[in-house]
Amino acid sequence: MKIVDAQVIVTSPSRNFVTLKVVTEDGIYGLGDATLNGREQAVVAFLREHCVPALIGMDARNIEDIWHYFYRGVYWRRGAVGMAALSAIDVALWDIKGKALNTPVYNLLGGKSRSSVAVYGHASGRDLPHALDRVAEYLDMGYRYIRVQAAVPGVKDSYGVQKGSGSYEPAKKGLAPVETWDSSRYLRFAPQLFEAVRAKFGFDVHLLHDVHHRCTPIEAARLAKSLEPYQLFWMEDPCPGELQEALRLIRQHSTTPIAIGEVFNTVYDYTTLITEQLIDFVRLPPAHGGGITHAMKTAALAGVYQVRTGFHGATDFSPVGMAASLHVDLTINNFGLQEYMGHDPLVSEVFRAPYHYEHGALHLSDAPGLGVELDEVAAAKFPYDPACLPVARLEDGTLWNW
Numbered sequence: 001m002k003i004v005d006a007q008v009i010v011t012s013p014s015r016n017f018v019t020l021k022v023v024t025e026d027g028i029y030g031l032g033d034a035t036l037n038g039r040e041q042a043v044v045a046f047l048r049e050h051c052v053p054a055l056i057g058m059d060a061r062n063i064e065d066i067w068h069y070f071y072r073g074v075y076w077r078r079g080a081v082g083m084a085a086l087s088a089i090d091v092a093l094w095d096i097k098g099k100a101l102n103t104p105v106y107n108l109l110g111g112k113s114r115s116s117v118a119v120y121g122h123a124s125g126r127d128l129p130h131a132l133d134r135v136a137e138y139l140d141m142g143y144r145y146i147r148v149q150a151a152v153p154g155v156k157d158s159y160g161v162q163k164g165s166g167s168y169e170p171a172k173k174g175l176a177p178v179e180t181w182d183s184s185r186y187l188r189f190a191p192q193l194f195e196a197v198r199a200k201f202g203f204d205v206h207l208l209h210d211v212h213h214r215c216t217p218i219e220a221a222r223l224a225k226s227l228e229p230y231q232l233f234w235m236e237d238p239c240p241g242e243l244q245e246a247l248r249l250i251r252q253h254s255t256t257p258i259a260i261g262e263v264f265n266t267v268y269d270y271t272t273l274i275t276e277q278l279i280d281f282v283r284l285p286p287a288h289g290g291g292i293t294h295a296m297k298t299a300a301l302a303g304v305y306q307v308r309t310g311f312h313g314a315t316d317f318s319p320v321g322m323a324a325s326l327h328v329d330l331t332i333n334n335f336g337l338q339e340y341m342g343h344d345p346l347v348s349e350v351f352r353a354p355y356h357y358e359h360g361a362l363h364l365s366d367a368p369g370l371g372v373e374l375d376e377v378a379a380a381k382f383p384y385d386p387a388c389l390p391v392a393r394l395e396d397g398t399l400w401n402w
């Protein structure tokens with residue numbers, strides 16, 4: 001089953017998405033999500049210049065070998081751009097295989113371990129009372145897992161707080177906007193926020209919180225300890241994860257579960273974290289972590305150490321990337337939770353998603369392959385619209401982790 005064509009499609013229905021379409025000699029095509037928020041064109045160039053020419057002529061059935069060709073065979077391996085490109089290639093090949101065998105991808109990965117995929121939504125408040133209103137809205141919508149964020153009093157730009165109406169989207173037009181951050185105010189406020197949420201809603205709902213890499217390891221340990229009474233389902237990215245050993249410090253001080261890795265690229269970013277049981281959830285999804293092939297391996301290593309998955313599912317992923325996550329989520333035994341933010345309605349003019357939200361979960365159709373359809377005519381109506389993620393500075397101007 002020779003690959004005869006591969007196109008990189010860039011479209012911006014409310015936000016930018018990059019999609020790889022791989023076409024085989026018998027007319028079957030597969031889709032892969034190559035979106036990397038704020039760095040879209042780097043992945044486009046990498047795919048068009050370096051991957052597509054090599055892909056043409058390969059046998060689409062040999063997913064494992066093609067994966068290694070674009071991983072081992074690339075001397076400058078790993079990195080966000082290269083792995084986003086490889087992820088798109090791999091996911092498109094799984095889509096093709098499913099369509100060729102007339103079965104959904106989850107059947108090829110081992111079949112269903114559950115009937116639907118539990119998701120968490122984002123309750124973000126302009127202030128504490130607004131965050132409580134948002135939690136109530138998510139409970140009314142049937143969510144049983146809710147991430148809670150709120151603007152920190154005295155801090156100009158808190159992470160995760162929606163400005164204006166519409167869905168939260170941190171990337172802004174033009175060059176990176178500068179936000180101001182203050183960890184000490186945040187460390188005082190976070191326990192007050194969760195105290196108020198638990199006082200109002202009790203302990204039946206699962207609560208999550210994203211620290212978004214803002215703390216040092218010892219600050220993160222203090223935060224994890226101070227949040228312990230509120231029994232979070234997870235605390236996410238408490239400090240930058242590239243120093244895996246730093247998580248030992250947090251672990252020594254607290255039993256608050258930890259989720260990490262949305263900015264990772266491969267299982268190698270996780271080896272210490274998983275094998276020393278320093279975390280509880282892996283966040284790296286197929287669309288950024290080497291596709292379905294590598295996500296299954298990362299999940300398998302995690303499973304051996306009783307670490308579960310909690311794939312990143314921000315609006316940054318197109319319905320193609322989300323579908324890839326859902327096929328894995330449905331299959332693996334050590335599934336934990338899936339992030340789901342939903343997209344702007346314009347996105348559905350371009351992508352027809354095979355999943356829908358109901359009663360706190362996403363339900364995936366049994367269409368062959370990934371099940372996503374892309375309307376290329378509609379895609380062409382929304383040209384690329386440059387946008388960038390912010391940078392953070394402390395009040396004295398020191399550059400910090402956004």
Ligand code: GCO
Nearest residue numbers: 037170210212313314316389
């Ligand atoms: C999350 C993430 C996102 C990121 C975004 C950056 O947990 O959903 O932290 O909100 O900020 O993916 O592009």
Ligand code: MG
Nearest residue numbers: 210236237262
């Ligand atoms: Mg996050």
